[in-house]
Amino acid sequence: MQELVLIQPGGTIRSESSREAAQADARHEFEERLVECGPLAYRVARGVLRNTADAEDVAQEALLRAYRSFHRLRDRNRFRGWLVRISFRIALDRLRSAKRRDLRDLEWSQPAYQPHPANAEDIAASNEFQTHLDRALEELPEKLRLVLLLAAMEGHTIDEIAALLAIPVGTVKSRIFVARKKLAEKLRCHVSLTKTR
Amino acid sequence: MPCEPYKNALVEAAATGAEPQGELRAHLAACAACRGAFAEEQSLFSSIDASLHATANVEMPPSLLPRVRARLDQAAAPQSRWIPAWAAVAASVALFIGFLSFRGVRFKTNERPIDSNQVASSVLPVESPASRPGNPPTEHLLYDPARRHRPNQANPSPDPEEPRAFVPAEQPDVIARLLDGLRRGEVKGEVLLADGSGHQSQDLQIVPLTLAPIDVKALDGAQPGVR
Known part of the structure; x- marks a missing residue:
């Protein structure tokens, strides 16, 4: 027997609008935390990478990831710690890949690296x-x-x-x-x- | 060189940043070398802390937050234009049905068109697969089209040169006997191919349909002509 499903077009529109409203609320809440915790993300990245441009990229990536998963964070009071861990993890990954790249470059370009005088x-x-x-x-x-x-x-x-x-x-x-x-x-x-x- | 028994205690006291207590404090008061070593350790930890502080408290570039906001806007924009999930499911189902129908059409076009004039000759394979040496015995002499798309079955793939035909599902035995008779010469093939429009078989005669006269009677208690 064919199964029938009751649909309600008006309900779909309502749920769509409520979803948009929830998104707007989340964005607004995230904006407040962005101003508060943005420097923290940057400093953690900078502390690991010690390079301004790389740290900026990492902080941006960390904040974007945090925004994408913001709805999954049940306890919003833990946002700072969560962001710190995300930033630290991304910065470490970036540092490791940079090290590998430097090692490759070093192998190809002799003599070895010398510090600036x-x-x-x-x-x-x-x-x-x-x-x-x-x-x-x-x-x-x-x-x-x-x-x-x-x-x-x-x-x-x-x-x-x-x-x-x-x-x-x-x-x-x-x-x-x-x-x-x-x-x-x-x-x-x-x-x-x-x-x- | 500090005195060996106090070496670790010196380092730990400098690392914690706390003032030396008890025996260590008394020893430092008495030993100038250990006092010097302790001062060096304190200087080292101060340098480490100062460098760490400088590293950890850099100012965030003012361009970072606008960049992040721009990326957030970019990330949010395609989300609103994204097709709903039901549309994606419907499109997938439509594609699947289209694919199935395309396959069906392709298989049909691969089949040989059956000409009604050729049916009689088509059902007469020159040599049946069962009669060939090495071939396993088959249930039907005629090729079953349903088996065509099932490779690696027990039956070998049919000979492409061999003519094929569709027969009613309940009649393969009858047709097999007919073919057997034709092969042995007991049944003449010309009879089947001959135009039978003018020929009337004795067994097949048309009997006119006779209907008994219908007797119309009024229902009980009802008057004829009254509804």
Whole structure:
């Protein structure tokens, strides 16, 4: 027997308009969060990539992804942490692909990469330390790196980082401690080298 | 070089940023080398923190948010023009039906057109597949068109040179016997092909239809001519 379905054209129009209204509401809500959390997404990306243009691209991509999945986020208070994780993940992917590309380029174009020469000794020392710090940061495990970056950002207390990443306060503290110690281990020899010059 | 037993305690105290307590504090007060090492460690962690702070607190370029908004508008625009789901389903079904009908038409055109004058000769294969050596015995002498589109069946594919014909589904045995008779010479093929319009068989005679006269009677209690 043929199955019959009751359709209601007026109902379709109503549901269409209500869907559009819901979309407009979501867009409006997202706009407010965009202004509030846009800098956070950018800073996380910048902290990982240390390149303004790349960080901008990553932040944009993260915000777009967040918008596409915004309707799936039940607890809107968790938007900041959610966005931080999205930005961090995309930035890490970008960094890894850039590393692979650089490695390929390096294999093809010898001699090897050499750092830019510095104009003044103090700037050179400072830049050198920053370069070593960047390299040491890259070698940190992802969990430690994200917590350390968030802790370095203004306006983020330990409690806020714990809430942001949905992890206990004790875990945040221990990660920051371990991360700083690891960085110090890697940078100790460079600091003494810089000082002896 | 700091004193070895206090080395780790020095580093940990510098890493936490807290003032040394207890035994370490007393040792630092007494040991100048360890005081120097502790100061270096504190300087190192200060440098790390300062660099991290500089890295983590860069200003967001003002062009970022307008770019994101433009992308959001782009992302929202095609969504509103997107065809509804039911239209996509309907289009898929229509395509599927069209494909099926196209296949049906193609198979029909591949069939040989059946000429009524050729039926009698077509049903007479020169040699039946069953009689050929190596061929498995078949149920019918005539080719079943339904099997044509089922390759890899138990029956081998029919010989393309062999004539084929459609027969009523309930008559393959009768026709097989007829063919057998024709092959043995018991039935003359000319009789089947001959124009039988002027010839009247003794077995087939037209008997006029006779109808008994109909007796019309009025219903009980009803007067004729009154409704």
